[in-house]
Structure formats: C-alpha cells, structure tokens
Amino acid sequence: MRLSNVAACFFLACFGLGGLAFAAPVSADHIEVELVSENSALVPGHNAWLGLRLKHEPGWHTYWINPGDSGLPTKLSWTLPTGFKADPIAWPTPKRFQLGELYNFGYELDALLPVSISVPAEAAIGSTVQLGVEAKWLVCHEECVPGKANLRIDLPLAAKATPDPAFAAAFAAAHAAQPAKSASKAQARLIGDRVEVALDATDLRRPPTDAFAAQTKVVANAPPTIAERGGKSVLTFAKSDYFTAAPEHFELLLLDGSAKAVLIDAPFAPAPPSSSSSSTP
Amino acid sequence: MSLRTLALTTALTLAAPFSAAFAAATVGAAAPDFSLTDANGKTQTLSQYKGKTVVLEWNNPGCPFVQKHYSSGNIPKQQADATKDGVIWLTINSGAGGKQGHLDAAGAKAFIVQYQASPTAYLFDGDGKVGHLYGAKTTPHMYVIDAGGTLRYVGGIDSIASADKEDLAKATQYVPLVLAELKDGKPVSVATSEPYGCSVKYGS
Known part of the structure; x- marks a missing residue:
C-alpha cells in the first residue's frame, strides 16, 4: 500500500x-x-x-x-x-x-x-x-x-x-537522539584567532571527543582540539572566518562517541582590554 | 562502523584544527597573486590588473546554487554592470577533473554563451591551488580586491542562503554593494559574510 x-x-x-x-x-x-x-x-x-x-x-x-x-x-x-x-x-x-x-x-x-x-x-x-x-x-x-x-x-x-x-x-x-541540556557551566574566550571553551563538567559519561557549534559564524567547523587542563576539558577551535561578534549565548553540542550528546551554553568572557594577548594562565 | 567513526574523530581531534591549507586570504591584507590559464588559453595573473578593482567568483556550473544565480540572470547582470564600470571579473573553477562542474575550455565558453555571462575571463584551477590560497569553500564564493590590491570583501553572493530564485528579490547582493562603496570612496559596510552553496569540488 x-x-x-x-x-x-x-x-x-x-x-x-x-x-x-x-x-x-x-x-x-x-x-x-x-x-x-x-x-x-x-x-x-x-x-x-x-x-x-x-x-x-x-x-x-x-x-x-x-x-x-x-x-x-x-x-x-x-x-x-x-x-x-x-x-x-x-x-x-x-x-x-x-x-x-x-x-x-x-x-x-x-x-x-x-x-x-x-x-x-x-x-x-x-x-x-x-x-x-x-x-x-x-x-x-x-x-x-x-x-x-x-x-x-x-x-x-x-x-x-x-x-x-x-x-x-x-x-x-x-x-x-535529542541532546540533553547540560546544567553545567562552560566559558568561551576569544584568544586571537582561536576560540577556547573551558568545561567545568559536561554531564557526559566520558570526556568529549568532538563538539559541534549550533550557531554559525562563531567557530570553524573542523573538529576542535581537546585537552585536559587543571581538571577541565578545554576545547580549542579556530575562529570562524565569518566571526563578527561574540554571541550572547554560544551553544555547543558535546559528543563522547556514545549516542547521547549534551547541549551546553558557553557564554563568552568579556573581551580583554588589549586584544590578541595569547598567554593565559 | 561506529567504532571506525570514533577512531576517525579521534584522529582528527589530534590533528591541528588550524588547517594550513585553508589559511585563507584576509580582508584588509594584500590579496595573494596567482597565475592561471583562462578559457582562451591565455595566462591571467592578479598582478596584471593592479590599479583596477577585481572580483573573484568561484564557479561550478553543475551546482544548483550557481544555477540559481545564473539562470535568474543575477550573476550575469552583476558581471555586465561591473565590467562596464571598468571592474575586472574573474570567474574561477577549482573543480578537479572528473568532479561535478569541471570544465574544459570549450565547456567554459559554452557556459558563458548559455547564460550570456560576461566575466573578464574564465579561469581553470583544477589542482585547487588558488582555491586553497583564497580559502574558497563554496560555489559561489566571492572576493573583491581594490585597485591597490587589498582584499576588501570575502563571502557569499547575497544575504539569503537558499537555492530558491524566489529569495533573490529580498536578498542584499553584496558584490554590487561593495563595488559601489569602493567607487564612492566609502568604507565597505559588509566586509565578510558567510558564503553558502555547494562545496568546492577539490581533488583529493
């Protein structure tokens, strides 16, 4: 039929x-x-x-x-x-x-x-x-x-x-397959031509293996590098070629290789007074 | 299969995300020079047009987004208006041999006739070198270089990402806007926009 x-x-x-x-x-x-x-x-x-x-x-x-x-x-x-x-x-x-x-x-x-x-x-x-x-x-x-x-x-x-x-x-x-909204905090920072997102926690069972930006024009679409720093996962993306201003909310989908993904809000830290400083604690 | 995907993701994660191949040309900086052969077999360089405003248009005649802007007459009209004003319009095809939209010289000439297009020249970049040099990702993907050789605009053809001709009337066409501003000595109001369209069909 x-x-x-x-x-x-x-x-x-x-x-x-x-x-x-x-x-x-x-x-x-x-x-x-x-x-x-x-x-x-x-x-x-x-x-x-x-x-x-x-x-x-x-x-x-x-x-x-x-x-x-x-x-x-x-x-x-x-x-x-x-x-x-x-x-x-x-x-x-x-x-x-x-x-x-x-x-x-x-x-x-x-x-x-x-x-x-x-x-x-x-x-x-x-x-x-x-x-x-x-x-x-x-x-x-x-x-x-x-x-x-x-x-x-x-x-x-x-x-x-x-x-x-x-x-x-x-x-x-x-x-x-609906991503769960994460209650955890994350902070995005613009550092030169990179965007770093530090995750306090992720609500994922394992450390993230990939992340997709729900918005366009913020970060490049290539996979981020992911490192552990001071007990936090830090995702580093190349800044999007079309970045004009940091959005108020930056929604990131975090994946850990399992079927369950987490959507986390990573608001941008205020821009440092002198831009393009790349040394961070 | 999901294991394979995971392994691939991990491998990519370890690789630097700042792909050197896409260290694109930057707005406000000097546009990198290049040398390509056109549909008439002539060598075309960017530097030969120093002193003139130059538009670069990435093209794939098989791409539905390109077809939207050609069959509607949008890009041909922009080419005619620009070149009449003394602007150099270079249409570039970075499609690798065997991929969608890859053309030979006869094919490029037929494409120009079919749509009554009037670029200054239609250039072949089958190895994708110039496409990568400029960071061209989509067709169309547009670049405007001022008479001093500085890149002034990188981005989409217009403001509404769609394959639908109905959206043309509502969309802002960025290249004519930038060209008018440059001509009047005004600041460029939109220097970048996110391009939309088909992926450039680079070879592997």
Missing part, C-alpha cells in the same frame, strides 16, 4: 500538479520525505509530536541547523488550523561529514526531524483536522540537489491518543 502511494505521488509529481499536498511519502531526487504523527490522534490541550521523516538514499545526507561549511538546514513552514502552533524543529544530534577539508553536519539514511505541535484546548473532539507543511531541503552526496514538497496529514481529535505503530520506532529514535 505504501509502495502504491509512492508511485501515485511520483506519478502526480511528474505531471507537475504543484500546490497539491501529499498525505503520503513523496519521492524526490535521492530522498523520500513524509509528514508523520507519533500518535494516531490529537488530544485537545496537549502537545503532539509530528515529524518530517527523511529516507535518504545511501551515501546522501541533509543538514542540521548549522549545516557546516556548505549546505543548507532543512526548513519547514506550516499551515495549521486556527489555534494550533508548531515549535521549531527539535533537531536530533547530527553526524559530522567530511569532504576533503570541508566539514558538514547532518543526517543520513533514515532520519526524523520532530516538531512539537500545540493543540488548542477548544479543538472539538470527533472532528478531523489537516496539518500541512512545506518542507525545503538540500540533499547532498558530493553533489547537491535542492528539494521542496508540500506535505499534509489528516488527524482526528480524540480524548486519548495511542502511538501509531508504523512510526513508533522512528519517533523513539528521534527522541533518544
């Missing part, structure tokens, strides 16, 4: 019926996309998880919120019934991809970008609503192909919702 849906969409898409939204997987170049729901119904007054399911052709990938040295993050624009609201994408921990000396962050194979949708309390139980999204992505191997699809899902409103077994595993994996 799923296969015939794919065929139908592909067939329709071939005839350029733009503006149609698909309540089924859409096959595009090197990727299949679908708007899916964790539960088979929505409950008034509760949040629900929807997700953009991405099935990449092996070897191809799409991008994280910070795509790295090239690429573009996947973008969603929602068309929702009155009173419904969509949060930003709850980005799962991405992978680092290397192409020569260029670095990117993103997703490959089967991935799901979850989005929390708030359902208004006054939504009528027994009715059915349609949630629509326009998804735009860039899928790359070494070469890249931009894609766009209008997707929709029809869901009933009910007093209780049960998980849709078709997507339970995909949502479970996407939730498990």
Whole structure:
C-alpha cells in the first residue's frame, strides 16, 4: 500500500500538479520525505509530536541547523488550523561529514526531524483536522540537489491518543537522539584567532571527543582540539572566518562517541582590554 | 562502523584544527597573486590588473546554487554592470577533473554563451591551488580586491542562503554593494559574510 502511494505521488509529481499536498511519502531526487504523527490522534490541550521523516538514499545526507561549511538546514513552514502552533524543529544530534577539508553536519539514511505541535484546548473532539507543511531541503552526496514538497496529514481529535505503530520506532529514535541540556557551566574566550571553551563538567559519561557549534559564524567547523587542563576539558577551535561578534549565548553540542550528546551554553568572557594577548594562565 | 567513526574523530581531534591549507586570504591584507590559464588559453595573473578593482567568483556550473544565480540572470547582470564600470571579473573553477562542474575550455565558453555571462575571463584551477590560497569553500564564493590590491570583501553572493530564485528579490547582493562603496570612496559596510552553496569540488 505504501509502495502504491509512492508511485501515485511520483506519478502526480511528474505531471507537475504543484500546490497539491501529499498525505503520503513523496519521492524526490535521492530522498523520500513524509509528514508523520507519533500518535494516531490529537488530544485537545496537549502537545503532539509530528515529524518530517527523511529516507535518504545511501551515501546522501541533509543538514542540521548549522549545516557546516556548505549546505543548507532543512526548513519547514506550516499551515495549521486556527489555534494550533508548531515549535521549531527539535533537531536530533547530527553526524559530522567530511569532504576533503570541508566539514558538514547532518543526517543520513533514515532520519526524523520532530516538531512539537500545540493543540488548542477548544479543538472539538470527533472532528478531523489537516496539518500541512512545506518542507525545503538540500540533499547532498558530493553533489547537491535542492528539494521542496508540500506535505499534509489528516488527524482526528480524540480524548486519548495511542502511538501509531508504523512510526513508533522512528519517533523513539528521534527522541533518544535529542541532546540533553547540560546544567553545567562552560566559558568561551576569544584568544586571537582561536576560540577556547573551558568545561567545568559536561554531564557526559566520558570526556568529549568532538563538539559541534549550533550557531554559525562563531567557530570553524573542523573538529576542535581537546585537552585536559587543571581538571577541565578545554576545547580549542579556530575562529570562524565569518566571526563578527561574540554571541550572547554560544551553544555547543558535546559528543563522547556514545549516542547521547549534551547541549551546553558557553557564554563568552568579556573581551580583554588589549586584544590578541595569547598567554593565559 | 561506529567504532571506525570514533577512531576517525579521534584522529582528527589530534590533528591541528588550524588547517594550513585553508589559511585563507584576509580582508584588509594584500590579496595573494596567482597565475592561471583562462578559457582562451591565455595566462591571467592578479598582478596584471593592479590599479583596477577585481572580483573573484568561484564557479561550478553543475551546482544548483550557481544555477540559481545564473539562470535568474543575477550573476550575469552583476558581471555586465561591473565590467562596464571598468571592474575586472574573474570567474574561477577549482573543480578537479572528473568532479561535478569541471570544465574544459570549450565547456567554459559554452557556459558563458548559455547564460550570456560576461566575466573578464574564465579561469581553470583544477589542482585547487588558488582555491586553497583564497580559502574558497563554496560555489559561489566571492572576493573583491581594490585597485591597490587589498582584499576588501570575502563571502557569499547575497544575504539569503537558499537555492530558491524566489529569495533573490529580498536578498542584499553584496558584490554590487561593495563595488559601489569602493567607487564612492566609502568604507565597505559588509566586509565578510558567510558564503553558502555547494562545496568546492577539490581533488583529493
């Protein structure tokens, strides 16, 4: 049945019926996309998880919120019934991809970008609503192909919702891949052409092996060097070529080689009065 | 496989992150000289254009971002406006042989005709030396060098990172902005921006 849906969409898409939204997987170049729901119904007054399911052709990938040295993050624009609201994408921990000396962050194979949708309390139980999204992505191997699809899902409103077994595993994996917010402190400092981040603690089980900046234009995308100094892990990045000012909050995703990553805020220390001093205690 | 990934990550972590190969040209400093062959078989150097403003544009005709700015007429118009004003516009292809967008001389000429483009010259950098010298990472990736040979702008073609032509109308086009400011003797208001596009297809 799923296969015939794919065929139908592909067939329709071939005839350029733009503006149609698909309540089924859409096959595009090197990727299949679908708007899916964790539960088979929505409950008034509760949040629900929807997700953009991405099935990449092996070897191809799409991008994280910070795509790295090239690429573009996947973008969603929602068309929702009155009173419904969509949060930003709850980005799962991405992978680092290397192409020569260029670095990117993103997703490959089967991935799901979850989005929390708030359902208004006054939504009528027994009715059915349609949630629509326009998804735009860039899928790359070494070469890249931009894609766009209008997707929709029809869901009933009910007093209780049960998980849709078709997507339970995909949502479970996407939730498990959510980075935990670290309660620990970190401090970033700009020292010449480097950015150093000292971690008091990390909430990771092991010392970090890599770190990805959630923002662009702060640090270069190459992996940082990681050293132990005075009982702290110190990550040293090259400053981004496009650094203009230190952001108020600098969010870093810390990885330890396990599936669980930690998101830590590393605010910048005030710039020293005379810049470019590189000797530090 | 995850073990392999971990090992790779560790190996990279031990390597210096300040890649010497990407010790890019710096805004405010002298733009490094280079010598490349163009689509007419002529040698082109940066130093031969001393006294003129020079734009460098990294190009890969197979890249959808480059196609956005060519098929919409955006880059061809910028080239025509700039060169009419006496600016030298050098389009550079650092794609290695066998990679997407790598062109021979005939291919480059056909590309220029197809889009009614008007760069001063289309240069080949198949070994990526000049791309690395300038730290070119994406196509497009733009550089503006003033008449004194100082690099004044490094960055993206415009302010909205997308492959969608619909975004062009809302975007700030940085090169015409910088060229106008240089012409009027004004300070350059945007000296760097983050470039977006395809990775430059360097050889390994």
